[in-house]
Amino acid sequence: MSEIMPGWFTEIFQDEGTGFSLKIKAKLHEEQTPYQKLEIYDTETFGKLMVLDGCVMLTTRDNFLYHEMMTHPALFTHRNPKKVVIIGGGDCGTLKEVLKHEGVEEAWQVEIDERVTRVSEQYFPELCTANDDPRAHFFFGDGIQWMQDAVPGSFDVIIVDSTDPVGPAEGLFAEDFYRTCMTALADGGILVQQSESPLLHTRTLIRKIHQDMLAAGFDAVKTLPFPQVVYPTGWWSCTLAGKGVDLDTFREDDAENRPFATEYYNAGIHRGALALPEFMKRELTRD
Ligand code: SAM
Numbered sequence: 377m378s379e380i381m382p383g384w385f386t387e388i389f390q391d392e393g394t395g396f397s398l399k400i401k402a403k404l405h406e407e408q409t410p411y412q413k414l415e416i417y418d419t420e421t422f423g424k425l426m427v428l429d430g431c432v433m434l435t436t437r438d439n440f441l442y443h444e445m446m447t448h449p450a451l452f453t454h455r456n457p458k459k460v461v462i463i464g465g466g467d468c469g470t471l472k473e474v475l476k477h478e479g480v481e482e483a484w485q486v487e488i489d490e491r492v493t494r495v496s497e498q499y500f501p502e503l504c505t506a507n508d509d510p511r512a513h514f515f516f517g518d519g520i521q522w523m524q525d526a527v528p529g530s531f532d533v534i535i536v537d538s539t540d541p542v543g544p545a546e547g548l549f550a551e552d553f554y555r556t557c558m559t560a561l562a563d564g565g566i567l568v569q570q571s572e573s574p575l576l577h578t579r580t581l582i583r584k585i586h587q588d589m590l591a592a593g594f595d596a597v598k599t600l601p602f603p604q605v606v607y608p609t610g611w612w613s614c615t616l617a618g619k620g621v622d623l624d625t626f627r628e629d630d631a632e633n634r635p636f637a638t639e640y641y642n643a644g645i646h647r648g649a650l651a652l653p654e655f656m657k658r659e660l661t662r663d
Pocket residue numbers: 411432433434442463464465466467486487488489492517518519520537538539540544545546548570
């Protein structure tokens with residue numbers, strides 16, 4: 377915990393000159409896994425908080441925004457998603473959203489750090505309710521290697537629910553990795569990646585993601601912004617890449633009449649997220 381204010385957890389974004397704080401009731405867990413420092417706190421107003429290497433990953437109160445937007449726009453854009461893989465996503469929240477889709481026959485979670493999943497089972501059991509679903513499969517290892525070894529054309533949707541592009545996640549934000557995803561996807565397949573803050577990262581990271589996805593052979597790329605209170609600037613994004621898919625349209629009736637509950641996602645939210653702010657349009661289309 378930061379010593380800036382005793383009793384508060386503070387994540388400092390040094391380069392941006394900002395920070396984010398939550399008032400803490402107690403530290404519940406701390407360990408150094410083979411990959412990262414993993415901490416769990418109980419907060420005054422946001423429920424439990426997971427922190428990896430000092431970076432906020434999720435809280436009980438607002439994780440639905442991220443997990444739903446990482447999942448449903450891609451799955452309702454795909455014609456008929458049956459086989460899905462999540463790279464990272466060790467807290468299991470994305471897996472839970474994916475398995476809400478009855479048509480999904482098989483969902484893999486490929487997480488490098490098994491401890492993230494085990495600790496989530498203990499402190500975020502509500503995110504792990506689909507872990508015993510017979511369609512759920514777990515592999516604990518590096519997602520970059522796993523994707524290289526995947527059978528060509530074997531997946532409909534690939535969701536990259538990773539940490540920031542440093543350390544083990546760095547290679548997940550690269551043309552070479554996107555190329556392996558392109559190969560692993562069947563025709564009509566969709567790759568979706570968490571792509572950080574529109575305000576902070578459009579000129580740099582998001583622009584590069586677009587260029588790299590197109591260079592890897594995807595024929596359409598689209599970034600969807602959404603709110604995420606606990607991440608830098610409170611505004612986040614996911615970027616979709618399509619293999620022979622129009623990302624500007626989706627199964628609107630199915631999204632509207634979905635037979636499962638969501639807290640944020642609906643067809644109107646999806647339509648709205650397809651509208652890019654002017655500064656993003658400009659940055660993502662300039663030469
Ligand atoms: N919502 C979070 C965010 O954007 O801050 C991400 C949540 S999830 C906990 C991210 C997971 O990605 C971590 O558990 C981390 O261990 C995993 N990860 C990072 N690099 C990976 C890789 N190369 N292969 C598989 N999993 C990876």
